[in-house]
Amino acid sequence: SQKIEQNSEALNIQEGKTATLTCNYTNYSPAYLQWYRQDPGRGPVFLLLIRENEKEKRKERLKVTFDTTLKQSLFHITASQPADSATYLCALDTGDSSYKLIFGSGTRLLVRP
Amino acid sequence: DADVTQTPRNRITKTGKRIMLECSQTKGHDRMYWYRQDPGLGLRLIYYSFDVKDINKGEISDGYSVSRQAQAKFSLSLESAIPNQTALYFCATSESGAVGTDTQYFGPGTRLTVL
Numbered sequence: 001s002q003k004i005e006q007n008s009e010a011l012n013i014q015e016g017k018t019a020t021l022t023c024n025y026t027n028y029s030p031a032y033l034q035w036y037r038q039d040p041g042r043g044p045v046f047l048l049l050i051r052e053n054e055k056e057k058r059k060e061r062l063k064v065t066f067d068t069t070l071k072q073s074l075f076h077i078t079a080s081q082p083a084d085s086a087t088y089l090c091a092l093d094t095g096d097s098s099y100k101l102i103f104g105s106g107t108r109l110l111v112r113p
Numbered sequence: 114d115a116d117v118t119q120t121p122r123n124r125i126t127k128t129g130k131r132i133m134l135e136c137s138q139t140k141g142h143d144r145m146y147w148y149r150q151d152p153g154l155g156l157r158l159i160y161y162s163f164d165v166k167d168i169n170k171g172e173i174s175d176g177y178s179v180s181r182q183a184q185a186k187f188s189l190s191l192e193s194a195i196p197n198q199t200a201l202y203f204c205a206t207s208e209s210g211a212v213g214t215d216t217q218y219f220g221p222g223t224r225l226t227v228l
Contacts, residue, residue: 008153034216043117043203043219044156089155091217099144099163099207100171101217105155 002027006090006104014112019077021107023090026071028102030092033066033073038087038106047088048075080111116140117220119204125226132191134223136204144207145187146217147171147179149200156203162187163209194227201225 005024013019023033031052036044050057050066050073057064063076077084087106094100117138126132136145147159148171158171160179168181176198180188191198202223207215 004155041222043205043222044217045219046216049216099215100158100161102158103148103156105153 002094002102004028004090004092004102004104006088006107008105008107010108010110012110012112013080015081017080019080019084019109019111021075021088021109023073023075023104024071025092028071028092028094030094032093033064034091034101035062035064035073035075036089036091036103038089040087044089044103077109080109082111082113085109085111117204117206117218119202119220119223121223122221123224125228126194127228128195130194130227132194132225134189134191134202134204134225136187136189136220138185138204138206138218138220140206140208140218141184142206142208142218143184144209144215145181146205146207147177147187147189148203148205149173149198150203150222151200159189191225191227194225196227199225199227 003026034049035047038044048064050064061078065074087108089106090104091101120135146161148156157173162168162181165181178190204220205217207217
């Protein structure tokens with residue numbers, strides 16, 4: 001069956017360090033992968049999109065990689081700040097041209113000052 | 114003003130009651146979605162609509178119905194609420210575009226509790 005996995009354990013890091021979050025998937029062939037940020041009690045907010053033919057995408061302190069062989073995406077936040085503390089969700093298109101996204105359950109990031 | 118609004122923001126109801134959650138958007142997007150979010154399960158798609166006349170079931174549509182009253186409005190109904198429908202509900206919109214490239218814009222959510 002199709003599955004998206006994100007580390008359910010919270011990631012706890014020191015301010016200034018690089019945070020790395022992982023998104024693994026099985027039985028999908030997505031053309032695109034997206035990352036969203038969700039703060040408590042709020043809706044997810046789009047951060048980055050990466051296509052299957054792109055190895056890496058950057059936006060300010062954010063970097064996303066997409067390895068279709070490993071079926072994995074890594075999401076990096078460099079020079080992390082306490083304001084980066086949130087839950088980060090990955091989402092994949094279903095690969096069947098249906099315009100739907102499948103979301104992972106998210107990984108909570110806590111950046112200590 | 115927010116681009117995607119949801120009402121009510123919080124609702125407590127009893128088993129068997131009919132509940133309607135409303136979503137409005139000012140983004141002019143054709144596509145609208147309803148999700149529910151449960152701890153540890155992530156966002157799951159209930160229904161989605163690509164225009165006023167196109168409504169489709171998502172992965173967990175049982176016990177729910179929807180109505181697309183206009184391009185800007187998409188309502189979710191629970192005909193007879195049950196406790197396991199207690200969850201955080203999100204409405205989202207996206208603009209027509211190539212598959213997978215249309216980012217989704219979410220409302221603030223409705224926290225529903227069914228006693």
